[in-house]
Amino acid sequence: MTTMSDQAKVLASAISTSRMRLLPFLILMYILAFIDRANVGYARAFLQADTGLSDAAFAFGASIFFIGYACFEVPSNLMLHRLGAKVWLCRIMVTWGLVSAAMMFADNAMTFYVLRFLLGVAEAGFFPGIILYLTYWFPAQSRAQALGLFYFGLPLALVLGGPLSGWLLEFHGVFGLTNWQWLFVVEGLMASVVGVAAYFYLVNRPRDARWLSEAQKQALEGKLAEEDAQKQGHSPHGFLSALRSGQVMKFCLVYFTIQMSVYGVVFYxxxxxxxFLDGQVGLSVGLLTAIPWACALVVTRLVTRHADRTGQHCLLAVAMLTMAAAGIAASALAGSLPLVVIAFCFAAAGFVAVQPLFWTLPTGYLSGAAAASGIALINSLGNLGGFVAPNLKTLMENLFADPRAGMFALAVVGVLGAWLLVRLNPSRPSSTPLKTARVG
Structure with missing residues (x-):
């Protein structure tokens, strides 16, 4: 006879095995996604010098990525839900890697705009697809930590991506290519190679995993089905109802403010x-930018573990977003390099940690096709913050004739997001801390 304790142990072992098998590869994919998205910040000075792009043209080109990204998010996530993660995530990574490599041809403003837009189209659905994919594998009792581990890809991308990008920028003139061309080619093709590997490595659902026992498959599939059934009474039914949900719109607005804070820091x-150095982005700058992201790794792990133990995901998200806003404002006020680095440590730790905490809210509310469309809509509309942030920063700097004004504006947006989180009250039966079988 199988006892409840035995079943809990089987479930815990299934979750632990899935976490060890899937999350390292998903983290690698996220690292490459963020490197390809943010490398334009490292290439900026050299790209503008070679092509004559103005600051306004660069800001528009950097941000138009998010228009293409937003337009194709929902259909991309619905395709993943229909075709499976291994096929669709492979397609996404291979195409975005090729477009990113093609950025080497961005020798004028129009080409820069077109390629950045196409990069957004190609990458659309990657991030919400991963969030959706994690709901296929991890019950609510372990999802916060799974999301937190996945988000390690963000600071790791910038811990590793900063020095890598700085190193590639030293390759000026090698084989007739400029340094920024080397940056786009190497980092883009890395993504395409890993995309091919994803097709062979990823498994769509627990029932398809050869590395889970039959008992583990049944325990994990059963728990996930039980949670989906519990959501039916209070969450939208079908992908269209999720798109019309007022609660989903609230999630979108909160995520919009978070993303404005994120990309305000990442790009600048x-x-x-x-x-504070020689004015050029190279290896030394890449190494210094790695420090805030290393801090974010530690804080994110500690905060998400604490959230799972206490169930205070929303409260901790408010605290982290407030800390991020304070760090952004302090980075503008700081008058020395050490103080700027410390300020960015607070900003980076806050906005990285707030994101896995935030995603426990909509994933605890949505399921099935509604989750596919709802998660994609939240991410697509929220990511428009990445379009608005650099343009708002430039506008405020010009309006007040002060280079600090743009960062102050983004800090205010972060405070607004924290206030909206306080007002957010999603129906989440899974928001209480786990009382049985520890899986973290």
Whole structure:
């Protein structure tokens, strides 16, 4: 006779095995996604010098990525839900890697705009697809930590991506290519190679995993089915109802403010640090920019583990977003390199940690096709913050004739997001901390 304790142990072992098998590869995919998305910040000075792009043209080109990204998010996630993760995530990574490599041809403003837009189209659905994919594998009792581990890819991308990008920028003139061309080619093709590997490595659902026993498959599939059934009474039914849900719209607005804070830092951290050195982004700047992301790794792991133990995901998200806003404002006020780095440590730790905490809210509310469309809509509309952030920053700087005004504006947006999180009250039966079988 199988006892409840035995079943809990089987479930815990299934979750632990799935986490060890899937998350390292998903983290690698996320690292490459963020490197390809943010490397334009490292290439900026050299790209503008070679092509004559103005600051306004660069800001528009950097941000138009998010228009293409937003337009194709929902259909991409629905395709993943229909075709399976291994096929669709492979397609996404291979195509975005090729487009990213093609950025080497961005020798004028129009080509820069077109390629950045196409990069957004190619990458659309990657991030919400991973979030959806994690709901196929991890019950609510372990999802916060799974999301937190996945988000390690963000700071790791910038811990590793900063020095890598800085190193590639030393390759000026090798084989007739400029340094920024080497940056786009190497980092883009890395993504395509890993995309091919994803097709052979990923498994669509627990029932398809050869590395889970039959008992583990049944325990994991049963728990996930039980949670989906519990959501039916209070969450949208079908993908269209999720798109019309008022609660989903609230999630979108909160995520929009988070993403404005995120990309306000990501795009301008290298430039801000470089201003205290020789003004050029190279290996030394890449190494210094790695420090805030290393801090974010530690804080994110500690905060998500604490959230799972206490169930205070929303409260901790408010605290982390407030800390991020304070760090952004402090980075503008700081007058020395050490203070700027410390300020960015707070900003980076806050906005990285807030994101896995945030995603426990909509994933605890949505299921099935509604989850596919709802998660994609939240991510697509939220990521428009990445389009608005650099343009708002430039506008405020010009309006007030002060280079700090743009960062102050993004800090205010972060505070607004924290206030919206306080007002957010999703129906989440899974928000209480786990009382049985520890899986973390």
């Amino acid at each position: 951290l290298p430039t801000r640090i470089a201003s």
